[in-house]
Amino acid sequence: xxxxxxxxxxxxxxxxxxxxxxxxxxxxxxxxxxxxxxxxxxxxxxxxxxxxxxxxxxxxxxxxxxxxxxxxxxxxxxxxxxxxxxxxxxxxxxxxxxxxxxxxxxxxxxxxxxxxxxxxxxxxxxxxxxxxxxxxxxxxxxxxxxxxxxxxxxxxxxxxxxxxxxxxxxx
Amino acid sequence: xxxxxxxxxxxxxxxxxxxxxxxxxxxxxxxxxxxxxxxxxxxxxxxxxxxxxxxxxxxxxxxxxxxxxxxxxxxxxxxxxxxxxxxxxxxxxxxxxxxxxxxxxxxxxxxxxxxxxxxxxxxxxxxxxxxxxxxxxxxxxxxxxxxxxxxxxxxxxxxxxxxxxxxxxxxxxxxxxxxxxxxxxxxxxxxxxxxxxxxxxxxxxxxxxxxxxxxxxxxxxxxxxxxxxxxxxxxxxxxxxxxxxxxxxxxxxxxxxxxxxxxxxxxxxxxxxxxxxxxxxxxxxxxx
Numbered sequence: 001x002x003x004x005x006x007x008x009x010x011x012x013x014x015x016x017x018x019x020x021x022x023x024x025x026x027x028x029x030x031x032x033x034x035x036x037x038x039x040x041x042x043x044x045x046x047x048x049x050x051x052x053x054x055x056x057x058x059x060x061x062x063x064x065x066x067x068x069x070x071x072x073x074x075x076x077x078x079x080x081x082x083x084x085x086x087x088x089x090x091x092x093x094x095x096x097x098x099x100x101x102x103x104x105x106x107x108x109x110x111x112x113x114x115x116x117x118x119x120x121x122x123x124x125x126x127x128x129x130x131x132x133x134x135x136x137x138x139x140x141x142x143x144x145x146x147x148x149x150x151x152x153x154x155x156x157x158x159x160x161x162x163x164x165x166x167x168x169x170x171x
Numbered sequence: 172x173x174x175x176x177x178x179x180x181x182x183x184x185x186x187x188x189x190x191x192x193x194x195x196x197x198x199x200x201x202x203x204x205x206x207x208x209x210x211x212x213x214x215x216x217x218x219x220x221x222x223x224x225x226x227x228x229x230x231x232x233x234x235x236x237x238x239x240x241x242x243x244x245x246x247x248x249x250x251x252x253x254x255x256x257x258x259x260x261x262x263x264x265x266x267x268x269x270x271x272x273x274x275x276x277x278x279x280x281x282x283x284x285x286x287x288x289x290x291x292x293x294x295x296x297x298x299x300x301x302x303x304x305x306x307x308x309x310x311x312x313x314x315x316x317x318x319x320x321x322x323x324x325x326x327x328x329x330x331x332x333x334x335x336x337x338x339x340x341x342x343x344x345x346x347x348x349x350x351x352x353x354x355x356x357x358x359x360x361x362x363x364x365x366x367x368x369x370x371x372x373x374x375x376x377x378x379x380x381x382x383x384x385x386x387x388x389x390x391x392x393x394x395x396x397x398x399x400x401x402x403x404x405x406x407x408x409x410x411x412x413x414x415x416x417x418x419x420x421x422x423x424x425x426x427x428x429x430x431x432x433x434x435x436x437x438x439x440x441x442x443x444x445x446x447x448x449x450x451x452x453x454x455x456x457x458x459x
Contacts, residue, residue: 002181012178031179031222034209053172054210055277056362067250067279072172073209074280075202077179078226121275142361143274 002080016080020045021089027076035074036060039086047087047116051145058144061117062086068117068124070143087116090123099123099158102166106157110148118144122158132162172213181224185231185310185339188223192335193312195221201337202226203246204281206273207289231284231339234258243341245284249273252283252296262343264453268299268353268370274362284338287320290330290393297324297394298370298386299353305343311336327392347382348372350453354445355388358432365389366433367441369421371449378409383450385417389432390425390442397424397446409454418447 002014005028013028020043027042036053039045039062048071051059055070062071063085090097096104099122109115118141125132125140132140137158138151146154160166180199182188192199200219202208211217225231231246234255241261243252252258252269259266272278272286272295286296287307297320305320312335320341323330332338351372357363367389374382383404385397400420407413427438 014179030176032174032176034174054213055206058274058276061276064279068276069279070206070276073205073277075174075179075205075209075224077181078202078205078224124275139361140275143276 002077014077014080016077018043018076018079018084019082020084021086029076031075031077033076035062035071035076035079035084038076039071039084045086045088049113049116051113056145057114058117058121059114061120061144063120063124066124066127068121068143085120085123087119090119097123098166099126099161101169102157102161103154104169105166106153106160108149108153108157110146114144114146114148118146118154122154122161126158126162130162132158134159137162174209174212175218177219178221179224180221181227183227185228185337188225188228188337189310189312189335191221191223192337195223197334199223201288203285204248206277206281207285225337236261239345241343243283243343245287245338245340246282247284249278249281249283249286249296250275253278262303262346262351264299264351264353264370264372265296265303265343268295268355271295271353271355271357277362283341287323287341288330288332288338290324290326290328292327292391292393293364293368293389294394295353295355295365295368295388298368298388299351300341300343301386301394301396302351302353302370302372302384303343303346303348304372304384305341307338308340308342309333309336310339315339317342321396324393329393346372347374348384349375350455350457352449352453352456354449354452356441356445364432367425367427367438367445369442369445369449371446371453373450373453375409375454380404380407380409380413380454383417385421385446385450387421387425387442387446390421390427390438392426392428395425397421400424414447414450417450418443418445421446 002016049059051057053072055073060072199221202224231244233244249269353370355365355368370386387395422443
C-alpha cells in the first residue's frame with residue numbers, strides 16, 4: 001500500500017506514483033481524491049474533461065493499463081503504480097496521432113468537449129482491433145456521449161484511420 | 172462532485188481484508204470496481220466511514236477451469252468475462268450477457284462480484300448465472316460458506332451477504348443443458364438498464380424439453396426464477412404453442428413495477444415476449 005502521511009490535523013494523505021503518458025509522477029492525495037481531479041488539478045493535464053462525473057458521459061475517459069475507463073469513477077489511490085494515458089499522451093513528437101488527424105479531416109469535432117475521451121476510446125479499439133467493423137466502432141465509443149455531431153463523422157473518422165486513409169491536413 | 176472523506180484500506184490478502192471487515196463491521200464498505208460505490212458516494216446515497224479496497228487481491232480476478240466446474244473470481248471485470256476464451260468456449264451466453272452490461276469504460280472497471288452484491292433487480296449477470304445453476308462463495312473472518320446464487324437475493328438491493336463477508340468467487344457447475352441465452356430489452360443498446368430481461372437454459376433431446384430454467388430480471392423486486400412455469404414445460408414436445416405458453420407463464424409470474432423506464436403492464440408483456448424468444452434461441456442455437 002502507498003505510504004500514508006498524517007498531518008497535524010490528523011488528515012491522512014497517500015504518496016502514490018501515477019505513470020502518466022510515460023512519466024512517473026509522485027503525488028500526495030487524500031483517500032477521497034478522484035483520478036480526474038488529480039490529473040487536472042495536480043498534474044495540470046486538463047485535456048481530460050469533467051462532464052457528468054457519474055460514469056455516464058465518458059468525457060473523463062483515460063486509458064488505465066491500456067483500457068478505457070471513466071476516470072471520474074476511479075480513486076487516485078486505486079491507480080497507484082498503474083499506467084495511465086491521457087489525451088496529452090496521444091500525439092508523439094509534436095505530430096498528431098492518425099486518429100486525431102482523421103477527426104480533423106472528417107470535421108468530427110464540434111464543441112470538442114467529448115473529443116479527448118472519444119479519441120482515447122477509438123485509440124484503444126484500434127490498438128486491440130486494427131480492422132474493426134462500423135458496428136464495433138460504434139460499440140467502442142458508445143460510452144462517449146457527443147451532443148453535437150450525431151456521431152456519423154466520428155465513426156467515419158475512426159473507420160478511415162483503421163483503413164489507413166488518413167492524409168495530413170493541408171490547410 | 173465531492174466524495175465525502177473516509178478511511179482507506181487496501182489489504183493484501185483475503186484474510187487480511189476479512190480481519191479488517193470483522194473489526195469495522197457495518198462501518199465499512201467494500202470497494203471493488205467502484206462504478207457503483209463511488210457513484211453512490213457522489214450522490215450522497217452512501218457515506219461509509221471506511222472503504223476496504225480489494226484492488227490488491229489479484230487471486231480474485233482469475234477465471235479458471237476445475238474438475239466439475241468453472242470458477243470466476245469475484246473481481247473479474249465485465250470485459251474480462253466478455254473476453255475470456257474459457258467462458259466463450261464453455262458458457263458463451265455469459266460473455267454475451269456481460270457484453271450487454273454497460274459502456275466499454277464501465278465494463279473495464281465494474282466487476283461480476285459488484286454486479287451480484289448490489290442486488291439490483293435489473294442486474295444483467297445474476298439471471299444468466301442462475302440459469303446456469305451458479306453458486307457463490309462468501310468469505311469472512313468466521314470462515315467460508317457456499318450458497319446457490321438463486322438463494323442470495325430476497326428483495327430489491329437486499330441480499331444474504333452478512334457484515335464482514337466478501338463475495339470471493341462464483342462457481343458454475345458442468346452442465347446438462349444443451350443451450351442457454353440471456354435476452355434483454357433496454358431503451359437503447361448502450362449502457363441502458365434492462366426494462367425487462369429473461370435468461371433461460373434448456374436441456375433438449377430430439378424434440379422434447381427435458382429440462383429448463385427461466386430467470387427474469389427487472390420483472391420483480393428481485394431476480395426471479397419462474398419454477399412453476401419450468402415444471403409445467405418439462406417432458407413436453409417443443410413447438411410454438413409450448414413456447415408461447417412458457418412466455419405467458421413467465422409474464423403471469425412476474426411482479427414488475429411502474430417506473431420511468433416502463434409501466435408494469437408493458438414489462439409483463441416484454442417478459443412474455445423475451446422468454447419465448449430466449450427459449451427459442453437457446454433451443455435452436457444451443458451453446459451452454
